[in-house]
Amino acid sequence: MTRFWWVRHGPTHEKAFVGWRDVPADLSDTARLARLDAHLPKGALIVSSDLVRASATAAVLAEGRKALPADPALREINFGAWDGLHWSQASARDPELTRAFWENPGDIAPPEGESWNAVSARVDGFVARMLADHAGRDIVAVAHFGVILTRIQKAGGLTAEAALGHQIEPLSVTQTGYSAAGWYLGDIGTCP
Secondary structure, rough: OOOEEEEEEEOOOOOOOOOOOOOOOOOOOOOHHHHHHHHHOOOEEEEEOOOOHHHHHHHHOOOHHHHHHHOHHHHHOOOOHOOOOOOOHHHHOOHHHHHHHHHOOOOOOOOOOOOEEEEEEEEHHHHHHHHOOOOOOOEEHHHHHHHHHHHHHHOOOOOOHHOOOOOOOOOOEEEEEEEOOEEEEEEOOEEE
């Protein structure tokens, strides 16, 4: 059994779309970070997105875990031209497209961005590499909202629409696992 402990990075306090824009996380809640660290398995491998909000969060959690290089495959959805815009600004700019992007996730993408299916395929590739190279291990993956939702979809056998209905708070943990029997979905969005 290979278990994945999907951790959403620390809060950014942004009020706009944040995809590939590299904004820092607020890691000042040391008590919460200590609880999160205690909740995660020691001896696990730890890997993160290469965006600073995830890599800095992973650095705080790295003690007692073998760190793998940060991986761009774990980046958030590329919101393209919407990155940095408030929801209302993106909606005013592309009213039909913004609505379709969230209501019919699949091949619809923001201008210069990527679709739900593209993000899911990118993360599928990362997971396949982890399963090939580190089968039977616990893997702590510090990533982003959209990345974690794709794993909920995959492990839970859900539609993209159903996966998008889950709330994933900063510094929360979602657990998935893979064995010969296939995928399983454990706790979703636990905040230790």
